[in-house]
Amino acid sequence: MQSQPIDFHPPSEEAAPYLLPAADVFAGRARRFEHLACDHSLAEWLRFLARLSQAQHDALKAIPEFPLPDAQARELARNHGMPPLNLSERPAVWRDALRQMLAALDDETLPEGARATLTGLQSADDSRLEKLAATLLEGEISADLAGELPFIAAALQVTYTGMALRLDPASLQKLDAPAVCPCCGSPAVASVVRLGAAINNLRYLHCSLCNTEWNVPRATCTTCEDDKEIALQELEGSKGAVRAETCDACKSYLKIVYQDKDPNVDPVADDLATLALDMLVDEAGYERSGPNLLLIGAYSG
Ligand SMILES: [Zn+2]
Ligand SMILES: [Zn+2]
Known part of the structure; x- marks a missing residue:
């Protein structure tokens, strides 16, 4: 009997447990929103979000360098199992x-x-803005x-x-809750199955706030963290680049985007372009486990 060689390529280096955001994350998202707006029933809104993402990119470049929490505060947070950004x-x-x-804008x-x-926010004083930020985050x-x-x-x-x-x-550590960002403690917006050397086909959760990603097992x-009652749902006629992973153990769901189906998928933009999928799984009785902050408030209650 002839044996077949097994086509196995072990990763040449260990997969990164954390992927920090790239400096052009918002510019890429702006392009993705533009692309997704084509022939979309929510085209006007998605184009507005493209402009908002571009404004985020410009603001990120323009804000002056400001200090990170100091080393002592970060060490204290680390020792208490807390993320470094507060x-x-x-x-x-x-x-x-x-x-x-x-x-x-x-x-x-x-x-x-x-x-x-927008005009209302332009005339809002610092204390009102801080109140809104506290409401959003806490x-x-x-x-x-x-x-x-x-x-x-x-x-x-x-x-x-x-x-x-x-x-x-290298200073980051996994927190107790798997869906919480190891940089800032915010919930994940979605997960990404990535392409690329050493991270091929690995899944990363994507932070709804700071755009950090952290590696988590697939099909869990x-x-x-149940791995038995997991199912994937997608919209009819979709090419499978965006799916909802539902869990019958806790009745939650979160979307997954797949770079092998479309290398340009973005966990924030593709999420908002597939609200019909949220409706489908909501109706089936699942509750979304993490927010998309660009639509926050619209689906509360
Ligand atoms: Zn974060
Ligand atoms: Zn679950």
Whole structure:
């Protein structure tokens, strides 16, 4: 009997447990939103999100260098099993990023409602902005803030991404909850099955706030870690680049995007372009385990 050689290529180096955000993460997302807007029933909104993402990119480049939490604070957090970036100690520079983005977005092409929200935020004082940020990150979110919070979220994403990309991945550690970001403690928006040397076909959760990714096993619930009652759902006619991973053990779900189906998938943009999939799994009785901060408030309650 002839034996077949097994086509096995062990990874040449160990897979990275953490992938810190790239400096052009928002520019790539802007292009993805533009692409997804083509022939989409929500084209106008997705094009607006492309502009918002581009404004995030510009703000990230423009904000002056600001200090990370100092080494002592990071060590203390590490010893307590906490992430190095603290959501309740927000660098004040996030408000500058917000104001720059609002100015960049303010023009007559905006729908009237969005423009009124934007004008309201432009005249908001620091204490109101801090209150909105605290509500977004820590509070009960009510539907009447659904217009303002995505702008607040976008500016905080810029600031926390700007901090995360300066951290040393070797200083990070896994936290107790698998779906919580090891940099900032925020929940994951979705996961990505990646292409590329050493990370091929590995799955990473993607932080809803700071765009850090961390490796998690495939076919395992990211909320309760059950690996027996997992199923994948997708929209009819989709090419399988975006699926919802549902768990019957805890009745949660989160989406997965696949780079081998489309190398340009983006966990934030592709998530928002597939809201029909959320409706499908919501109706089947599953609850989403992590938010998309650019739509926060719209689906609460
Ligand atoms: Zn994070
Ligand atoms: Zn589960």
